[in-house]
Amino acid sequence: MVGIVIVSHSKQLALGVRELAAQMVQGQVPLAVAAGIDDPVNPLGTDAIQVYEAIASVLCDDGVLVLMDLGSALMSAEMALEFLSPEQREKVYLCAAPLVEGAVVAAVAAAAGKDIHQVIAEAQGALVSKATQLGFISRAGFNQSIDGKPAIPLSVSSQPILNEEIPTREIRLTVNNRLGLHARPAAQFVGTASRFKSQIRVQNLTRNTEAVRGDSINQVATLGVRQGHELLITATGVDAQEVLTALQALIINNFGEDNTIVELPPAVPQEVTPPQQGEIIGIAASPGIAIAPIVHYQSAAIAITEYHIENVEIEWQRLQSAMQIAKQEIQTLLSHASIQIGDADAAIFDAHLLFLADPVLLEAVHQGIFKQRLNAEAAWQAVVDEVANSYRRLEDAYLQERVDDVVDVGRRVLRILLGNSPSDLELTEPSIIIASDLTPSDTAKLDPTKVLGICMTSGSATSHTAIIARTLGIPAVLGVDTQVLNLESGTLLALDGETGRAWIAPKAATLARLETKQRVWRTAQEEARKKAHQPAITRDGRQIQVLANIGSLADVQIAVANGAEGVGLLRTEFLYLDRTSAPGEEEQLAVYQAIAQVLENRPLIIRTLDVGGDKPLPYLNTGVAEANPFLGVRGIRFCLANPQLLKTQLRAILRASAGNMIKVMWPMIVTLTEVRAAKAILTEVQRELREAGIPFDEKMEVGMMIETPAAVAIADQLAREVDFFSIGTNDLSQYVMAGDRTNPRVATLADAMHPAVLRMIQQTVQAAHGESIWVGLCGEVAADVFVAPILLGLGLDELSVNPQAIAPLKQAISHLTITEAQAIASVALQQDSATSVRELVYPIG
Ligand code: PEP
Ligand code: MG
Numbered sequence: 001m002v003g004i005v006i007v008s009h010s011k012q013l014a015l016g017v018r019e020l021a022a023q024m025v026q027g028q029v030p031l032a033v034a035a036g037i038d039d040p041v042n043p044l045g046t047d048a049i050q051v052y053e054a055i056a057s058v059l060c061d062d063g064v065l066v067l068m069d070l071g072s073a074l075m076s077a078e079m080a081l082e083f084l085s086p087e088q089r090e091k092v093y094l095c096a097a098p099l100v101e102g103a104v105v106a107a108v109a110a111a112a113g114k115d116i117h118q119v120i121a122e123a124q125g126a127l128v129s130k131a132t133q134l135g136f137i138s139r140a141g142f143n144q145s146i147d148g149k150p151a152i153p154l155s156v157s158s159q160p161i162l163n164e165e166i167p168t169r170e171i172r173l174t175v176n177n178r179l180g181l182h183a184r185p186a187a188q189f190v191g192t193a194s195r196f197k198s199q200i201r202v203q204n205l206t207r208n209t210e211a212v213r214g215d216s217i218n219q220v221a222t223l224g225v226r227q228g229h230e231l232l233i234t235a236t237g238v239d240a241q242e243v244l245t246a247l248q249a250l251i252i253n254n255f256g257e258d259n260t261i262v263e264l265p266p267a268v269p270q271e272v273t274p275p276q277q278g279e280i281i282g283i284a285a286s287p288g289i290a291i292a293p294i295v296h297y298q299s300a301a302i303a304i305t306e307y308h309i310e311n312v313e314i315e316w317q318r319l320q321s322a323m324q325i326a327k328q329e330i331q332t333l334l335s336h337a338s339i340q341i342g343d344a345d346a347a348i349f350d351a352h353l354l355f356l357a358d359p360v361l362l363e364a365v366h367q368g369i370f371k372q373r374l375n376a377e378a379a380w381q382a383v384v385d386e387v388a389n390s391y392r393r394l395e396d397a398y399l400q401e402r403v404d405d406v407v408d409v410g411r412r413v414l415r416i417l418l419g420n421s422p423s424d425l426e427l428t429e430p431s432i433i434i435a436s437d438l439t440p441s442d443t444a445k446l447d448p449t450k451v452l453g454i455c456m457t458s459g460s461a462t463s464h465t466a467i468i469a470r471t472l473g474i475p476a477v478l479g480v481d482t483q484v485l486n487l488e489s490g491t492l493l494a495l496d497g498e499t500g501r502a503w504i505a506p507k508a509a510t511l512a513r514l515e516t517k518q519r520v521w522r523t524a525q526e527e528a529r530k531k532a533h534q535p536a537i538t539r540d541g542r543q544i545q546v547l548a549n550i551g552s553l554a555d556v557q558i559a560v561a562n563g564a565e566g567v568g569l570l571r572t573e574f575l576y577l578d579r580t581s582a583p584g585e586e587e588q589l590a591v592y593q594a595i596a597q598v599l600e601n602r603p604l605i606i607r608t609l610d611v612g613g614d615k616p617l618p619y620l621n622t623g624v625a626e627a628n629p630f631l632g633v634r635g636i637r638f639c640l641a642n643p644q645l646l647k648t649q650l651r652a653i654l655r656a657s658a659g660n661m662i663k664v665m666w667p668m669i670v671t672l673t674e675v676r677a678a679k680a681i682l683t684e685v686q687r688e689l690r691e692a693g694i695p696f697d698e699k700m701e702v703g704m705m706i707e708t709p710a711a712v713a714i715a716d717q718l719a720r721e722v723d724f725f726s727i728g729t730n731d732l733s734q735y736v737m738a739g740d741r742t743n744p745r746v747a748t749l750a751d752a753m754h755p756a757v758l759r760m761i762q763q764t765v766q767a768a769h770g771e772s773i774w775v776g777l778c779g780e781v782a783a784d785v786f787v788a789p790i791l792l793g794l795g796l797d798e799l800s801v802n803p804q805a806i807a808p809l810k811q812a813i814s815h816l817t818i819t820e821a822q823a824i825a826s827v828a829l830q831q832d833s834a835t836s837v838r839e840l841v842y843p844i845g
Contacts, residue, residue: 002110002119003030003058006103007051007068007077009044009321011036013099021103025111030058031103034076039618040625042328045321046073051080055092063091063116065123067102070314071321075419093120101126169240172205173231173247177254180226183351183402183464185255188748190217190354192246195746198237200247205230214247216360217351218406222390224399253748253835278507280480282455284500285466288475289518290453291494291511294487295431297438302414306378312370319365319376322416323356329412329422330356330441336577337444341471341802348405348440348464355409361387377417384410401463408439427451432493434484440464448472449554453495455502457482471804473558477502532563532807538792540817545798546810547603549778553591556598559803563810566603566661568726568800569778570595572649573610580619582645588652596660603661605703605726605800606653608646608678610635610667620645630740635668635707640677650685657697665726666704669711675704675721705778707731712760715767725768726800729779733757752781753834758790762829765795776800785812786841792816793825 004021008014014035022031032054037045046068055064068077077094084092093116095102106123114122177185193200193214200214206229212219214233225231231251235243309315330352337346355361361383368379384406391403415422425433425446432453433446443454443465451474459465459478469476475497487493487504494514495502503510536546547568548559556567575583575591583591596604611617612634620642626632639646653664666678679702689696703724706712708731719725729752734741736757739749751757761777768775776798781787783805791799792813801809824840831837 002062003064005032005054005066007073008035017103021107025107029107029110032058046076048076048079051076052083066094069099070317097123168236170234171244173251186221187351187354196239196243198235198240198243201234203232216358217354218387224394224396278504280502282477282480282500285461285478286469286476287498290475292432292452293490294434294493297433297435304377315369315376325416326412352409443468536810536813538816542818547800548803556595562803562806570606585648585652592656605663607665636666654696657700658695663701669704706764715764719771725775727777729781751834753837788812789821789824790828793821
């Protein structure tokens with residue numbers, strides 16, 4: 001008898017369909033289900049392995065009919081076929097029939113002993129009786145209009161619907177932040193505007209633009225708003241006044257940006273020499289010299305075909321599924337990037353998320369599919385091209401650069417729609433990458449130990465690709481002639497990211513000159529490094545430990561080279577990301593030992609797994625979807641709920657502690673019970689190791705992060721349980737200020753400079769010192785040199801920052817005295833806002 005497989009995004013739906021079909025045939029027909037995915041947060045989805053298993057469970061010589069709901073269900077089913085042998089595959093038929101009617105009719109036909117071809121024919125005709133009854137079908141077939149009305153109603157509007165009776169309010173504001181409404185502020189603007197019910201229109205009066213929708217990232221960004229431009233913001237709706245006040249606060253606070261630190265592209269000394277043969281001139285985008293063979297990087301070419309579609313709903317669903325997957329990919333990238341390049345630069349990818357949620361863009365694609373009946377790929381690409389062109393048309397060069405992000409997100413969705421896998425760059429030896437367009441997300445994934453330089457035909461010094469390359473310390477020359485794309489892989493290239501020049505197969509003389517420059521460069525760096533290697537001592541003789549926050553083995557090398565006195569925070573999440581199961585004890589041990597080896601007996605604080613919140617791991621299933629993941633099972637809560645996972649990690653940490661200066665640290669502690677429970681598991685693991693005769697450091701220090709208001713409130717009690725505290729202001733700020741750090745609508749609230757957070761830091765330090773334990777701070781704020789006096793004045797003993805921030809921070813500390821710092825801190829604690837705290841310490845101008 002023919003077997004039937006039901007593939008659906010929803011387990012409940014699939015089980016319901018199976019129940020219905022089974023009832024018709026009294027359970028005689030083999031019916032298997034492959035539905036939903038193993039992700040408590042987003043359980044809707046399909047999985048090729050599940051489909052394969054379902055097919056295998058009903059496979060027989062009579063054949064198997066596979067019915068799918070929509071979108072990725074088709075892709076998963078097609079992929080599942082690839083897991084079958086050719087003989088098995090011949091027996092399996094993917095069927096375009098509607099899921100519910102198709103399954104019922106197919107089950108009846110199969111129960112009646114019909115062969116697979118008859119079952120398919122019956123299933124495919126399953127809608128006929130329904131359509132005939134409703135009058136949708138005539139001899140001409142489906143999709144007939146009835147009474148001149150289209151069969152599928154269209155309700156697409158690119159304009160907001162305004163109600164005449166609801167008053168409209170408006171406000172004129174001048175934008176003063178240094179770069180105007182570039183990606184991040186635009187994201188905050190849109191995030192804030194979308195939080196309210198009112199419809200927002202915004203117009204750039206200085207550039208005399210039209211009014212655009214305030215909830216569209218693309219429309220707001222393409223207003224071309226720069227420093228000094230005047231905006232007219234109009235709000236229509238019940239909360240018009242509130243939204244205008246919120247937007248005003250955002251603009252007055254310069255979107256939380258520091259106007260004084262200028263993110264300058266590297267200085268470009270004037271080279272007067274004309275280009276020589278084999279010399280390429282481009283834009284100096286990230287300083288440094290690289291000499292290495294080249295490797296071409298090409299994001300997989302995406303060719304799309306435009307065609308006319310019949311079933312618009314299915315096409316729309318395909319697009320929705322692809323966008324959902326894209327969103328998940330970007331969220332993973334964001335987690336990775338915030339570990340590797342810090343929250344501030346990683347925020348670039350917040351704008352990518354907003355792009356996917358842009359209502360204007362979605363409405364335009366909807367029109368393409370529903371009105372023009374274009375396939376999802378063609379409709380999506382047409383709209384992305386249009387948005388990209390509107391960025392290109394901007395007069396402002398900086399805002400023009402944001403086109404890279406549009407193209408990046410556009411490509412991601414297309415790739416997923418077409419079922420292609422992402423292109424990965426696996427380098428076997430250190431190389432220089434040649435590319436026509438390395439997207440910001442490609443760049444964020446590069447390993448600086450393997451990628452010595454970037455030479456690209458597009459891009460500029462202010463592109464996000466360049467910004468990320470600078471953060472990663474990879475020399476880059478961008479905007480070079482396309483001839484480089486024809487170079488043979490392995491060709492030697494020399495590249496000077498400071499002058500923006502590169503040399504193909506450089507002559508001996510050029511090579512010698514560049515090697516000399518590289519030596520000089522390295523010596524200069526060495527000098528700076530030497531300074532960075534000196535301890536950070538204030539003018540009145542107080543030493544502050546300056547350590548690094550790292551997320552990988554590659555980071556630790558950079559950290560040590562930059563003068564880190566150890567690692568104050570190893571985010572172990574990196575070991576668990578981008579894989580399908582948790583790393584085992586041996587794998588973790590090898591990584592912790594390798595990091596400790598690079599540190600040569602400097603301290604290494606290993607934070608136990610801190611997942612959940614913004615770092616979901618699909619394979620570590622908590623079993624329940626969470627409405628507020630930041631308030632859910634994250635950090636230590638997750639580990640205590642999964643003690644085996646924690647035990648494996650602790651065994652690896654303890655084993656690595658033998659002969660190394662390793663300390664362990666618990667994340668997200670809220671109660672004494674949690675610390676005691678975590679310590680009890682540690683004690684148990686220590687006992688097991690002792691009994692097995694496995695060496696470890698019996699005196700390994702145990703610390704905890706202070707990241708929640710509850711932990712601050714009971715810091716005196718907690719201090720009696722541990723050897724040290726490390727304050728995580730990224731989380732502490734969001735929990736104190738009740739502002740989700742990943743939600744651009746409220747992220748500016750989560751500001752560690754707010755006196756509410758500063759008072760929490762003060763309270764924690766006092767509690768720690770009262771119990772004679774040391775206290776550090778490892779949130780992003782510690783990397784801000786202007787904030788150092790406040791942190792020192794509050795009494796912190798240790799600061800842990802991203803590797804690039806170590807040298808400037810040490811220098812800033814060496815210019816201070818503790819007495820001055822204490823005076824500044826006590827004034828800061830009395831301020832009424834984060835802005836006035838900043839005004840105290842930031843230089844004017
Ligand atoms: C923090 O919360 O400040 C912190 C350092 O931890 P993470 O950013 O990894 O949550
Ligand atoms: Mg944290």
